[in-house]
Amino acid sequence: MGLNNARFENAFDEAGDALSMTLRVEIEDLAKHFGEIRAVDGVTFLVSKGEVLGFLGPNGAGKSTTMKMITGFLAPTRGTVRVCGYDVSTDPISVKANLGYLPEGAPAYADMTPDSFLKFIADIRGLSGAAKKRAVASAAERARILNVMYQPIETLSKGYKRRVGLAQAILHNPPVLIMDEPTDGLDPNQKHEVRTLINEMAEDKAIIISTHILEEVNALCTRNVVIASGKVVFDGTPAELEAKSRYHNAVVLTVNAIDNGKLLQYVTSLEFVTDAEPLTSANGIRVFPKDGQHITIPLSEKIREQGWEIASLYAESGRLDEVFRSITLPRTAGVK
């Protein structure tokens, strides 16, 4: 432990001791090239205890490849990965011992039952006797697979298979949890259960989940890293991601007895408004503020000054799908 702490402090002097205590995953300039194809091209980010990092990006952006390098399954072309202070290229076994990993598609040994499968994982994880029993029971309970423990995994539904994979990943209560599309292909109830489980565990772990389901950004993540064509194009909180939207703090306004044309003309003349557009689906307009500022109160005051009656007025938080498109598409298009 002493040695590791020393290494942490050297590497992150400027970040301070508080950060080094909780820093769990350090990825620096990570790259993987397959011949000419740069699947991952210089990815850098850090994950600390208590964080749920949502790793976003279009299909083929390099999410799975990055995760495979973090977990030591793929050797990087360049760059370093450290998990709990251990370098994956020099001490892969220690890295793997500190990781729980749910690979894409949750592969398992299909002819085993969840019970024997989890016992095997517990053996390999160095658990035995009462600790092994406890770990298997607790993981099975948290992943909610207790009722299928003695059926061959190949006979289970997709949702249960995924949960068996989850149970396997959390069995040894790892400080770092990495999950590749943990909710892909699940129905809404199953998605909710998996998200609840991840939220329950978030406090004392560093969690990385990859996803292309944007609703998970708000449901799960405390931070997001977006990659496109193997490069990080965004690293920040979900709120910051939403703030990049054109629709961030835009106000939807409906006014009684005033037609849209007249309303648009007046609103666009206000000094805190850059633009406005009629709604496509309903009566009313959408007002875009200058510099993303909050304009609900000044806007409602101005409308009342005109003697108009407001039917409804609310601010939008931003549209993730639009942000996602705008920050990932240019690069994808560029590659083609």
Place this chain on the structure above:
Amino acid sequence: MNMLNIWFIMKREFGGYFATPVAYVFIIIFLLLAGFSTFYVGNFFSRGEADLYPFFSLHPWLYILLIPAISMRLWAEERKSGSIELLMTLPVSVFEAVVGKFFAAWAFTGLALILNFPLWITVNYLGNPDNGVIFTGFIGSFLMAGGFLAIGSCISAVTKNQVIAFVLSLIVSLIFVLAGYGIVLDFFSSWAPQPLVDAISSFSFLTHFDAISKGVIDLRDMLYFAALIAIWLFANALIVNARKAD
């Protein structure tokens, strides 16, 4: 090298054979073929000798056909189903996994071999065989099976397709057996220098197995099989490492 990890992987893999009918089908076919070849091809009765030479002498040919059926799934299936990503991200080394899986397959073959014990009872009932020779015969056959399995295990890491793994293993095994066969050696001895013919012959399973199955325990024969297994498993680990993510 963590012996416990090897043991856990071996245990899981060994259990895997019995999770499906594969194990039972294999054992039954092995016993039928072994019995059939001993009595009909090997002329067990008409030889009039109380030994199991007819039984053991046909093992190389049995193994060429049957061992690839056991070894083909070892890595090909792991890669095809994607479970290799799970296995290789657990805190085990590639070599532990390779050795654990190999031992599982070897133990399974050993079990199938031991289940031929009725033949041993028969020959003891009918006459007074040299049980020491029979014992070394079993050891030699078991060692040779390990050689075939190491080849098969290595080849099953090359492909995701079990049928390809089966066929390739069968061909390579055949080469290793035929290298000691009279016809092949005659073909070489007509033009090749004697040292080369000896070298080819010394690589053959037959050359080394024949002596052991006749009750002659030569350290060189033992070392041959041990080295063969070690080399193929080493190559196996290299291939798994290089191709696991393909």
